[in-house]
Amino acid sequence: MNEQDLRRLLTISVEDVLPSQPATAGWDRARRTRRTRRAAGVVAVAVALVGAGTVAALRPPDPPPNHSVAPTPTVVPTHADPVQHAPAELAFPPDPLARLGGPATVPLSERPVQRALALFQPTDEENRADGPVRVLGNDGVVRALDVVTLAPTRDAGGNEASAVKPGVLSPDGRSAAFAQTKELVIVDLTTAGVRRIPLDGYLELVIWAHDRVLVGGEDRTYAVDRITGAASRIDVSAWVLAAPDPEGSREAALIELIGDRDDLTLRSRTAREATIRSEQRITGDRLPSPYQINEFYGRGWLHGERLASAAWITSGEIDGAEGTAVLDARTGAVSHLLDLGRQRAKGCCEVLGWDNKGAVLLRLEPAALARWNPETGEVTGIVRELRGVIALAG
Numbered sequence: 059m060n061e062q063d064l065r066r067l068l069t070i071s072v073e074d075v076l077p078s079q080p081a082t083a084g085w086d087r088a089r090r091t092r093r094t095r096r097a098a099g100v101v102a103v104a105v106a107l108v109g110a111g112t113v114a115a116l117r118p119p120d121p122p123p124n125h126s127v128a129p130t131p132t133v134v135p136t137h138a139d140p141v142q143h144a145p146a147e148l149a150f151p152p153d154p155l156a157r158l159g160g161p162a163t164v165p166l167s168e169r170p171v172q173r174a175l176a177l178f179q180p181t182d183e184e185n186r187a188d189g190p191v192r193v194l195g196n197d198g199v200v201r202a203l204d205v206v207t208l209a210p211t212r213d214a215g216g217n218e219a220s221a222v223k224p225g226v227l228s229p230d231g232r233s234a235a236f237a238q239t240k241e242l243v244i245v246d247l248t249t250a251g252v253r254r255i256p257l258d259g260y261l262e263l264v265i266w267a268h269d270r271v272l273v274g275g276e277d278r279t280y281a282v283d284r285i286t287g288a289a290s291r292i293d294v295s296a297w298v299l300a301a302p303d304p305e306g307s308r309e310a311a312l313i314e315l316i317g318d319r320d321d322l323t324l325r326s327r328t329a330r331e332a333t334i335r336s337e338q339r340i341t342g343d344r345l346p347s348p349y350q351i352n353e354f355y356g357r358g359w360l361h362g363e364r365l366a367s368a369a370w371i372t373s374g375e376i377d378g379a380e381g382t383a384v385l386d387a388r389t390g391a392v393s394h395l396l397d398l399g400r401q402r403a404k405g406c407c408e409v410l411g412w413d414n415k416g417a418v419l420l421r422l423e424p425a426a427l428a429r430w431n432p433e434t435g436e437v438t439g440i441v442r443e444l445r446g447v448i449a450l451a452g
Contacts, residue, residue, distance in 0.1 A: 140344045141395050142432070148425055148439035154198060155427070155441045158448065162192050162202035167250045171195035173231040173451070174247045177203075179222040180446040186210075188446070191222060193247060196231070203234075205250045211237050211262040213276055222447040224357040224410065225265040229304035231451035233284070235271045237261040242273045242282055242289075255287045263296040265357075267329075268308035272296060293332045300358030300365055300387075301411070311335060313360060313387055315367060318353040324365075324390040338390035345395060348372055351383055356408035359418075363387050366418045368408045376400040380407050382420055384432045394432035398422070410450065419450070 158178045171193060178192040187210070191203035210218040221236045228234065236243045242255040242264070257273070257280055265272040271282045274296030281292040300313040312327040322340035327333060342350050350372045358367035364384055371381035380398040385391060398407055402423060410419045413429060419440070422428035426448055427441040441448070 139346065140393060141346060141349055141397055142430075142435040142437075143397050143399075144422060144428075144430070144437045148422070148428060148437065150425075150439040150442055153440055155194070155450075157198060157200055158192060158194055158441065159444055160200060162190065162200045164199065164201055165204040166193055166201040166247065167205050169199065169201060170250045171201065171231070171247050172197070174227060174234070175231060175451060177222055177227050177234060177449040178444065178446055179220050180444075181220060182445075185220065187220060203245070206236075206243055206245060206252050208236055208243070209238055211260075212239060213260050213262065219262065220447050222449055223263060224408070224449070225263065225301055227449040227451045228266050229451055234449075235264045235266070235273070237264050237273050237275070242271065242280070244271070244284070253287065255282055255289060257282075257289060265296060265299060265301055266304070267302050267312075268304075268306075272299070294327060300360050300367070303360040303362060306360070306362075310360075313358070313365060315340075315354045315358050315365075319350070322351055322354070322390075324385070324387070338388075340385060340390040340392065342392040342395075345392060348374060349395060349397075351381075351392060351395075352378065354383070355405055359409055359411045360387055361412035361416065364393070364416075366409045366412065366420075368405075368420070371395065371397070373397050373399075380404075382407060382409055382418060382430065384418065396430055396432075396437070410448075 155176060158176055173196045174193050175196055176194040178194070180188045182188040191208070193201040193203055195201065208221040211221055212218045221238065226234050226236055232246065232248050234245045234247060236245070239260055241257055242261065244253045244255065245251070259278050260275045261273050262275045263273065269284055271284050272292065272294070273280050273282060279292050279294050279296045280289045282289045294312055294314065298314045298316050300315065302310060302312070309329045312329055312332060314325040314327065315322070316325055317323045324338045324340055326335045326337070328335055340351065352370045352372055354367045354369045356368045358365050363386060365387040366382065366384050369381045369383045371379050373379040373381070379400045380402045382396040382398065383392055384394040386393060406421070406423060408421050410421060410427065413419060416433065417429045417431040420428055420430060422437070424443045425439040425441065426444045428437060428439050430437045
């Protein structure tokens with residue numbers, strides 16, 4: 059998110075920001091985790107994020123709001139240890155993203171965006187689409203995605219999931235790409251134009267990788283040129299590939315997280331040919347005993363030389379607790395771990411990206427979106443619980 063976008067958002071008065079809407083029931087976790095995971099059959103409501111954008115907090119109406127971009131306050135580190143914990147209750151300052159909780163007021167076809175901040179797919183208790191995808195523009199207006207009808211993604215076994223997933227919204231917020239069976243659908247959100255690129259197979263996941271869109275399923279991944287639409291097979295798995303840093307080089311290595319427990323491995327591949335360059339064992343030497351990473355799940359996200367991912371962990375209480383890990387993308391060394399405990403649903407807390415201050419964005423009950431600063435241990439809420447899938451752009 060650039061300064062112009064932030065200033066535009068901050069001109070929206072606090073009175074116009076719709077309140078966050080608490081859910082009437084708990085999260086339905088019906089997201090299929092990738093098949094390389096040993097915890098087969100676990101599903102969770104996916105919440106997605108693309109890019110490293112952050113939205114400045116609005117000041118309360120009395121005194122009048124300050125429309126300048128508020129700097130992030132300096133926080134003295136309170137967690138010297140690499141293992142940190144989320145507070146029992148999160149603070150939720152007012153945020154323009156709360157507008158996602160309200161209905162769309164205009165079709166996208168009538169009023170395209172200059173730049174989208176977020177997509178939101180409402181779902182019912184069985185994780186089926188419950189209304190059109192909402193598109194929140196940087197002008198604060200919520201549109202309905204009316205130019206395309208999206209089918210659920212599916213695999214050869216008939217398992218279905220929402221077409222809105224981590225990675226669908228481009229980092230610049232101008233396009234969205236959706237995996238569909240035997241095709242990739244790309245929507246230009248600034249013109250409401252739609253392109254359909256025919257491909258083969260059951261396609262389920264999308265990752266924006268600079269000038270390409272990577273789209274894949276269980277047994278194949280395609281690299282699609284985002285301008286020409288030319289597609290070719292690439293030897294990576296969309297299920298274990300970390301989303302590249304949008305600020306990084308287009309030639310930066312592709313990173314995969316594979317294995318479990320003592321065999322956890324960070325694999326580096328060349329950007330274009332996906333040739334394996336190196337493999338590093340993932341180590342937790344900084345973590346106090348008995349803490350260790352058992353297995354990663356969901357999408358990993360790169361931010362410079364750091365990588366963040368949700369994980370199942372061994373903690374002081376249980377083998378199989380929920381956690382969020384930050385590791386060195388060059389060496390595989392785990393630097394920070396957020397222990398989320400054992401009282402949460404399996405696969406609850408997928409990582410959704412980074413903000414531009416170096417904080418990790420993740421799903422965290424009761425938040426639909428939360429922020430964790432690994433350097434200070436601070437955890438705060440951004441968007442209150444919404445039933446459905448969110449994708450954010452930076």
